[in-house]
Amino acid sequence: MAALGGLLLAMPAQAQQYWIRLESQVQTVAFRGVQPDSVLATDVVIGANGGRFTRGGFAVRCVSGQTYCSFFRPGQRRSGGPLMTTADFSVWGLGVEGLRFKGRSRLGVDLGDSDVWPGTDPAVQLIEGYLEYAKPRVTVQAGRTHVMSRFGYTGFDGAKGTARFLRGAVTTTLYGGWGLAYGVALPVSSPALNPLDEFQPRRRQLVAGGDAAWVLPWMRGRVLYERQVDPQSDAFVSERAGIDMVVRPPHGLTLSGGADYDLTSGWWGSAEATVGWSPVQAPASGRVGARRYRPHFELWTIWGAFNPVPYRALFGSVSVVPWQPIQLRARAETYAFDETETDIALVDVERTGWRVGLGTTFRRNRALGASVDYHIELGPGASSLGFDGRVTWSPIDDLDLTGSVANLKRALEFRFNDADVWQYGAAVEYSATERLRLYGGAFYYDERRDRGDAASFAWNQVRAHAGLRVVLGSPADQGSIHPAILRVPEGGGR
Amino acid sequence: MKPIAAVLALLSLTAILAARPSPQAFDHERHARLFPSCDQCHAGATTAGAALLPSPAQCAVCHNDQIRPRVDWAPPAEPRAGNLRFTHDAHPKLPCAMCHNTAGAERMQVQRTVITSCLGCHAGGAAHLEAPDAVCGTCHVPLARADRLQEEDIAGLPKPPSHDSAGWPTGAHGATAWDEANQTVATSCATCHARNFCATCHVDAPEQPAIQALEADPRSLVLHAELVPPASHAEGSFIGAHGAMSRPGGIACRTCHAQESCRTCHTGLPGITDSLAVRGDGRAAGAQTRRRAPANHTPEWKERHGVEAAARPETCATCHVRQDCLDCHRPSAAAAAGYHQPLFLARHPAAAYARQSDCSDCHNAGQFCATCHQAAGLVATDVLGAAYHDAKRVFIFGHGEAARQSLESCVSCHTERDCLLCHSVVRGRGFNPHGPGFDADRLRRKNAQMCTVCHGAAIPRGN
Numbered sequence: 001m002a003a004l005g006g007l008l009l010a011m012p013a014q015a016q017q018y019w020i021r022l023e024s025q026v027q028t029v030a031f032r033g034v035q036p037d038s039v040l041a042t043d044v045v046i047g048a049n050g051g052r053f054t055r056g057g058f059a060v061r062c063v064s065g066q067t068y069c070s071f072f073r074p075g076q077r078r079s080g081g082p083l084m085t086t087a088d089f090s091v092w093g094l095g096v097e098g099l100r101f102k103g104r105s106r107l108g109v110d111l112g113d114s115d116v117w118p119g120t121d122p123a124v125q126l127i128e129g130y131l132e133y134a135k136p137r138v139t140v141q142a143g144r145t146h147v148m149s150r151f152g153y154t155g156f157d158g159a160k161g162t163a164r165f166l167r168g169a170v171t172t173t174l175y176g177g178w179g180l181a182y183g184v185a186l187p188v189s190s191p192a193l194n195p196l197d198e199f200q201p202r203r204r205q206l207v208a209g210g211d212a213a214w215v216l217p218w219m220r221g222r223v224l225y226e227r228q229v230d231p232q233s234d235a236f237v238s239e240r241a242g243i244d245m246v247v248r249p250p251h252g253l254t255l256s257g258g259a260d261y262d263l264t265s266g267w268w269g270s271a272e273a274t275v276g277w278s279p280v281q282a283p284a285s286g287r288v289g290a291r292r293y294r295p296h297f298e299l300w301t302i303w304g305a306f307n308p309v310p311y312r313a314l315f316g317s318v319s320v321v322p323w324q325p326i327q328l329r330a331r332a333e334t335y336a337f338d339e340t341e342t343d344i345a346l347v348d349v350e351r352t353g354w355r356v357g358l359g360t361t362f363r364r365n366r367a368l369g370a371s372v373d374y375h376i377e378l379g380p381g382a383s384s385l386g387f388d389g390r391v392t393w394s395p396i397d398d399l400d401l402t403g404s405v406a407n408l409k410r411a412l413e414f415r416f417n418d419a420d421v422w423q424y425g426a427a428v429e430y431s432a433t434e435r436l437r438l439y440g441g442a443f444y445y446d447e448r449r450d451r452g453d454a455a456s457f458a459w460n461q462v463r464a465h466a467g468l469r470v471v472l473g474s475p476a477d478q479g480s481i482h483p484a485i486l487r488v489p490e491g492g493g494r
Numbered sequence: 495m496k497p498i499a500a501v502l503a504l505l506s507l508t509a510i511l512a513a514r515p516s517p518q519a520f521d522h523e524r525h526a527r528l529f530p531s532c533d534q535c536h537a538g539a540t541t542a543g544a545a546l547l548p549s550p551a552q553c554a555v556c557h558n559d560q561i562r563p564r565v566d567w568a569p570p571a572e573p574r575a576g577n578l579r580f581t582h583d584a585h586p587k588l589p590c591a592m593c594h595n596t597a598g599a600e601r602m603q604v605q606r607t608v609i610t611s612c613l614g615c616h617a618g619g620a621a622h623l624e625a626p627d628a629v630c631g632t633c634h635v636p637l638a639r640a641d642r643l644q645e646e647d648i649a650g651l652p653k654p655p656s657h658d659s660a661g662w663p664t665g666a667h668g669a670t671a672w673d674e675a676n677q678t679v680a681t682s683c684a685t686c687h688a689r690n691f692c693a694t695c696h697v698d699a700p701e702q703p704a705i706q707a708l709e710a711d712p713r714s715l716v717l718h719a720e721l722v723p724p725a726s727h728a729e730g731s732f733i734g735a736h737g738a739m740s741r742p743g744g745i746a747c748r749t750c751h752a753q754e755s756c757r758t759c760h761t762g763l764p765g766i767t768d769s770l771a772v773r774g775d776g777r778a779a780g781a782q783t784r785r786r787a788p789a790n791h792t793p794e795w796k797e798r799h800g801v802e803a804a805a806r807p808e809t810c811a812t813c814h815v816r817q818d819c820l821d822c823h824r825p826s827a828a829a830a831a832g833y834h835q836p837l838f839l840a841r842h843p844a845a846a847y848a849r850q851s852d853c854s855d856c857h858n859a860g861q862f863c864a865t866c867h868q869a870a871g872l873v874a875t876d877v878l879g880a881a882y883h884d885a886k887r888v889f890i891f892g893h894g895e896a897a898r899q900s901l902e903s904c905v906s907c908h909t910e911r912d913c914l915l916c917h918s919v920v921r922g923r924g925f926n927p928h929g930p931g932f933d934a935d936r937l938r939r940k941n942a943q944m945c946t947v948c949h950g951a952a953i954p955r956g957n
Contacts, residue, residue: 033870034882061884072882075871098804116869118862134804141801148798152855162801168809184858193860195868198909199947213790217734220789235941246789250728256792264940266933270852278784293849295902299941302910302948306917307929308901311849335848340898341930347892351899353848381847381900408840414883414896421840447840 016093018473024085025467031080031116032459034072041069049452057454059416074449074457081111082120086127096133103129106185119184121192127185128155138163144185147175147209149224150242150258150270151296155180156207171213179207179228188300201300205230205237221245228298237298239263252279262296265304269294288316309338327361337380350413353379367394384410388423398431402441416453422446435473440466526602528556532590539582539590545569546582575647577640577685579633580612623654627670631681638688638709645716651686663722671704679707688714695721697752697771697780721750721781733788737766752780759785759813785813847900854902863906874912898929910947920950 039054041062047053052060054071062069085107092100104127108120130143139162146155158177164170181188187204194200209226222244228237244258259271274289294310297303313335320328334354359373369392376385388406395401403426410419427441442464450456533539538546547569557565585593593611594604609622616632617625634640637648656662656670673680683704688711693699700706726732726739740747748770756767773779791799803810803819810819838845846853857863867873872882883889889896897904917927928934938945938953945953 031866031870033872035871036882059884072871072884078869100804102800114869116866118865132801132804134801136806139801139805152852162805164805168806181858181860183854183856184861186858186861193858195860195865196873196909198860198911215788215790217788218732220792230941230943233941233943235943237941239940244792246792248786248789250723250732252784252786264937265931266936267931293852295849295852295854297901299937299944301905302913302927302944303901303905305932305937305944305948306901306913306927307898307932309898309930311899337899339930340895342892342894342898344892344894346888347886347895349886349892349895349899351895355848377844377848379844379848381896381903382843384841384844386841410840410844412843413885414889415885417885419840445840 016091018089018091020087020089020472021469022085022087022472023467023469024083025465026081026083026111027463027465028112029080029082029117029463030461031078031114032457033075033078034455035075036070037073038068038070041067044069053453059451059453059455072455074455077459078114078116079112080114080117082108082117083111084108084119098134099132100134101129101131105129122186122190125185136164136168144180145175146180147173147226149211149226150244150260151224151226151240152182154182154207154209154226155185158207169215171215172210173213174210176206176208179205182298199300201230201232203230203232218249219245219247230300235299236264237300238296240269240296242269252277252282252285254278264299267294268292268310269296270310283321284319286316286318288314290314309340311335311337325362325364327363329359329361330357332356335379350380353377355379366397368392380413382410382412384408386421400429402427402429404443416451418450420448420450435471437469438466439468440464522602522604523600526600529602536590540586542583546573572642575640575642575644577634577637577643579631579635623652627673627680627682630685634681634685636681636684636688636709637686637714638684638711643713645713648686648713649716651717663719664724668704677703679704684708686714687717688712690714691717691719693776693778694719695750695778697750697773697778698746698748699778700776701748701771721778723781733786750778750781751783752777755780755783758783843903846906847903849900849902859902859906867907872907874908894927914948918948919952920948922948 156177160175211224242260254276257273272291315333317331355377363369386408425443537544691714
């Protein structure tokens, strides 16, 4: 940051360019969960169905020999009001061609009475912020940056460099630094990541990795490797290798696939192989494939030693335009978990599942469009089925009005709880100027949670949101546009 | 198109006309003894200006309801539709049997035409569709001048074998079509085709002399033709190599491609298509191309493209214009809202249990899942005797299967502490949590500290 400050001060102000996008959104949302409770075993009564209940009608769970039986009652209503503001910014014109500073930060506070919205602690988070030097043969970033790969999103404070050889046909990337936790721009030692007072590392892990890719217009193959090491114990937190490839032969085909291997556990992680078909000028396209999913746990935790098993899935999707304003689409997937070696006769747990989605979109012109989608998902743990439909009308170019209705039925395998939700909503988006966009909406939720005891309840609520997006930039006509974009010709349009 | 079209047309016409039912067909064989010579009825075959067919009065000499039943027949008002140049006047010295009888047949076993007789003199005895190219015009007029042929007649014209050869659609037919000696289109092509037909594929039709030498005739469109990509287009390297191939002196892209073909992808570089024609009258629309993402535009490309674009915007400019960038790098009406649909919060248990996608790519389980579940009362508070899993009466005994299948869901409410109550050697009951594929030695090598959580200092060897 000091170096950046020095650069900014050293360069004439008129040479510097900047681009900032601010997006701020506030919501009102309510939760109603459950409240654990207990009752003396001697106060439990036997219900008409032979089950055990409190005198108030709540189904209880009793363990032989214990004084108390436990149960859940509906929890209190808790309201959240998250206000999230994200700022993306880029500064260039620093006196060296190809040099820029790029950043993204977020401010999040919960204006509600319960402080329940996730991600608002700490209130200010730096998602990325790095100095970048980009030339045709090499790109270097230093600061808080990230790598996106089949391993997921790996953030770190360090450096990343990419070199290109053979006119870009071969690229190599190396990176390293102090890592951030998965899925968040906070170090693993942050208290915000430990709401349940779990074991937590005290020092950040060291991240190192790289990839080598061979890129041709019709194919791309890449091998990648990443390791994360706990500097305190000098032990591995994670070590993975992977490969992925995409081939685009003629006739609208796309073949893609990849796999990753967990070097710490000695097993294959997730993998997939897909064939896509999107023929020239045809009113249909489709995709079929197989995949395997296995969660990855870092060795900070003991979960990896519990041997989570993968599931294997076959999937496919198709999209057809039978006549121009109408698009029909369908997707399906069936999956089955591998053998867990834990079967017992007392408890039967689903091992297979499937999901299907059907939908159609009607769009006659820019001003009017409508879509309806139906989905059903049956499988272990939880199931759901429902539909959602929406109509969008744009009376003028800069204004979109959307009305929607949806229904969802949700059943949980391990719990007597069937939820049925109807949602009716309306939303509006308006581009006041090229640099200012406003949006908002309100959704009414009509929700019932059914059980066979007194824990059933119905509750309705309105969830509303409003936001704005502002773009600020250098005052010249095209000053807010990144110089790389200015090197792309305006062209004749399509 | 060599020997072909002429023979082709002759044969086809013969077939067409022969196939047409003729309710009043004259039975020559039954009348053999009545008519010792052909010119008794067909005077026009030997006498210039005379009628080729008899008059009804000649038939009525016998068919008068006294000798034989009357017949209702009259010669057609016009000669049959066709594309033949043939006239009997031009062949006065030939005996009728030469063309109307097969070898060895009785005199009155007549046919309309025995084509082999024509080909015997005019094509050196070649088969009809294999006759030399130049002789087609001897017997046939060009299609555009065969005024009385109907579209169904043209559609039924036989296809010469050469048209099915591998290289015919892409190159061979062009070499055949140009009559170098006479600097015009080959008569074989003109017999069955007209300019309109060629312009269904040829974007460069106005620049092709062979095509321009053909007369225009919209009836020719009844014959179907379609563009066939050359073999080079199927090669995997074609997308990358086509630029060099298309430069002056390279492959003639302009035959099948209009400028619009290229602009499907090359939106930002319109100048590079200047050597091609623009779609318009007299030209084919050209090959329909489709914009395809190169192989490096993988799902995470959205995340990575900035670095590549900043370093090499020229590469992007091959297919993109500035507006493509500005669609996202400036707010626009098309800007999308959040990743999940509005109802997803209610739906997320099903999606999370079955890992429809990898939640942890974007969400930290501690910060995101556990924080909310804690607020909603969905966390384990003590021993695992609570009633949350009340749909399974003895869930605790069978939880292992659910846990190994959906461990990510379990840890959104449970801590290690909960599990160690039973699954720890030093602090719990020593139930072994290790399952299929567990490699104890490897894990110990990679991170022995993790093993000590359950085993203390006495980490056992093996599984």
